[in-house]
Amino acid sequence: xxxxxxxxxPAFDILTNEGVMVMSETRAARQDIRPLHIGLxxxxxxxxxxxxxxxxxxxxxxxxxxLSLIRMTEHQTKTTAAAHMEEFYRPxxxxxxxxxxxDGLIVTGAPVEHLPFEEVTYWNELQQVFEWTQTHxxxxxxxxxxxxxxAYHFHGVEKHMLGEKAFGLFRxxxxxxxxxxxxxxxxxxxxxxxxxxxxxxxxxxxAGLATLLSSxxxxxxxxxxxxxxxxxxxxxxxxxxxxxxxxxxxxxxxxAEIQLPRDYFPDDDPSKPPANRWRSHAHLLxxxxxxxxxxxxxxxxxxxxx
Numbered sequence: 001x002x003x004x005x006x007x008x009x010p011a012f013d014i015l016t017n018e019g020v021m022v023m024s025e026t027r028a029a030r031q032d033i034r035p036l037h038i039g040l041x042x043x044x045x046x047x048x049x050x051x052x053x054x055x056x057x058x059x060x061x062x063x064x065x066x067l068s069l070i071r072m073t074e075h076q077t078k079t080t081a082a083a084h085m086e087e088f089y090r091p092x093x094x095x096x097x098x099x100x101x102x103d104g105l106i107v108t109g110a111p112v113e114h115l116p117f118e119e120v121t122y123w124n125e126l127q128q129v130f131e132w133t134q135t136h137x138x139x140x141x142x143x144x145x146x147x148x149x150x151a152y153h154f155h156g157v158e159k160h161m162l163g164e165k166a167f168g169l170f171r172x173x174x175x176x177x178x179x180x181x182x183x184x185x186x187x188x189x190x191x192x193x194x195x196x197x198x199x200x201x202x203x204x205x206x207a208g209l210a211t212l213l214s215s216x217x218x219x220x221x222x223x224x225x226x227x228x229x230x231x232x233x234x235x236x237x238x239x240x241x242x243x244x245x246x247x248x249x250x251x252x253x254x255x256a257e258i259q260l261p262r263d264y265f266p267d268d269d270p271s272k273p274p275a276n277r278w279r280s281h282a283h284l285l286x287x288x289x290x291x292x293x294x295x296x297x298x299x300x301x302x303x304x305x306x
Contacts, residue, residue, distance in 0.1 A: 003059030004035060004066045009088055011052040020059050035064040036103045036293060037301065039137070041092070041129060042069060043110035043146065047080040050108055053238045057286040063294055068102070070095055072122040092125060096132055101304040103297045104290070105137045109144030109236075113159065113197045117152055127153055133230075135305035138297040140230040141289060147223075147232030148199055154228050155207035159197040166193045168244065168262025169277065170235075172215045179212050180292050181224065181231065184284045190263070190277050192239040193218050194247060199234055222285070231289065237282035241274055 005012045005022055016022050038058055044050040051069060058065050071077075073091040107129070112120050120126070130153045133140045142150040151157040169190040174182050191213070201211055201220045209232070213222035222233045236243070244261045248270065251258035266272040298304055 003055055004064065005055060005059075006088060009051075010048050010084075011055045014052050015056055015059060018056070020056055022059065034299060035066040036290065036297070037066050037068065037101075038290075039068045039070050039095075039102045039105040041105060041107045041146075042071060042089070043108045045077065045079040045111060047077060047084065047089075049240075049243075053240060053243075054106055054108075054286075057238055057282055058290060060283050061287045061290050063290055065290070068095075070105075072125055074125070075122045092129055092132075096128070096136075101136045101301045102138070103301070103304070104139045104141065104293050105133055106141045106143060107146035107150065109146050111145075113145050113148075113195060114161075117149060117159075130154065134228065138229065138304050139289070139293050140228070142230060142232045143238070144195060144234055144236060145197075147234055148197065150228075150230060151199060151204065151207070151209065151223075151225070151232055154225065154230075155209065157199060157203050157207050157209075159199060162196055162198055164259070165196050166198070166218045167247075167259060168193060168264045170215050170218050170262065172213045172221050174212070175214055176210065176212050179210075179224070181222070181285065181288045182212055183288050183291075185281060189213075189281045191215075191221055191281075192236045192244055192278060194236060194239075194244060194261075195234070199223075233285075237278055237285055239278075241276040241279075245270070245274060 003022055012022055040051060040054055042050055055067055069089045070092055071085060071089040073093040077085060117123055126149060130150055148159045170193050171188055172191050173188055174185045176182060198219050201214060204220055204223050205211060209223040209225050211220050211223050214220045221235050222231065224231055244264055248258060248261055260268055264274050
């Protein structure tokens, strides 16, 4: 089954050309199916790129998905056209006031990891979002800084600054292969990493969070918060093949101090196009997450959170 997107959302044409099954709202209305309602709270500067990356993954399952794009109420992005935000995004305050409930919510990362959580301009509202998920969302998926923020809000787990940026492809191990979220995973896999901070495994596990994927070099990657019906992933399986290259080229152009992304460019040559070695596990992870939602969420959305 396809993912339902507005026909004029940029991701609609991009994913259609890639062969992803996409359905317009008009066509979806003709089907007598209860779709899974998934929200994307997009905190990234490149909104269109990020919404396309996640729509690609959650649109690849046999389930019909209805994707809702959400933004922080007062925070105004400077990198995405206001017309795009006005047409496709709902402010969180409007979502909360409506009483709408979601089968799943993805909270993306944000380029604010150098700041203490409390100094982020929208931190108070983001805390409201996290509390709202406990009564209005069946399962929440926090990504990179979004996952760190949720672990901090609910469990007081601190993030720690790194001496240098963890940047590139790092080998990870599946620690709990029987987990439904790791169904079909290899014992080892490479995962794109791009962050200046880390969560430490001893601290996340002391807080009661189960480690599903971890790296000896860059620490825990995917943890499960069963109490809060949530997953937190601190790295970026959703990245496109060239996302790390875009970050590297950006920093080179601005003169920022940056190392080559590890194990990413063939022969460490930035002129050679990188090969994607994580795509299959990205689809497995988000497909498994959606399957768990489908198996456990109430048919009546109103029952979520009760």
